[in-house]
Amino acid sequence: DAKTTQPPSMDCAEGRAANLPCNHSTISGNEYVYWYRQIHSQGPQYIIHGLKNNETNEMASLIITEDRKSSTLILPHATLRDTAVYYCIVGYSTLTFGKGTMLLVSP
């Protein structure tokens, strides 16, 4: 079973920030939080990962709560091309994908 809980779907207006939540209350001390996205039936694409600290890269920001039981992926200025299924995963050497959140970015 996936170790994370995500909403099945979310909407976001183009140009606005998309904040995708994820609960992972059973995360272990050495497990990372990963975010991937999958556009249509393409191979999943790595976005970002973190252990304890907040992380930012050119694609997104990852905010991890202090107790590490939840996190939020932030796409600061969503575009239509960000429409995809977003997966939040916790793990170390092997990753189990859940069903993710379908993010729909609309004009």
Added chain:
Amino acid sequence: EAQVTQNPRYLITVTGKKLTVTCSQNMNHEYMSWYRQDPGLGLRQIYYSMNVEVTDKGDVPEGYKVSRKEKRNFPLILESPSPNQTSLYFCASSPFVVDLNYGYTFGSGTRLTVV
């Protein structure tokens, strides 16, 4: 270009006819893995390999075989395909030391239909 290459992209076959889906990566990654994706079920891991000659079962290994004779290649073998193996398959790779990497790199997928 760093990538994971799967072949073929599309395959239609008949029940019981052995087939192999190839996967190759050019990033010198230790870890490789196969997933299948079905509507409503998400991505499920079939087999994974931590390094050459080291393979292990994932969540749904029944009906599949793998081998890891070389670091770059990780073929998925269906000895006797059945219609319930009709699915979209993805190969992925990553360095073993996860805190130095950028997660998994996935291939473009292989859509297999077994009739």
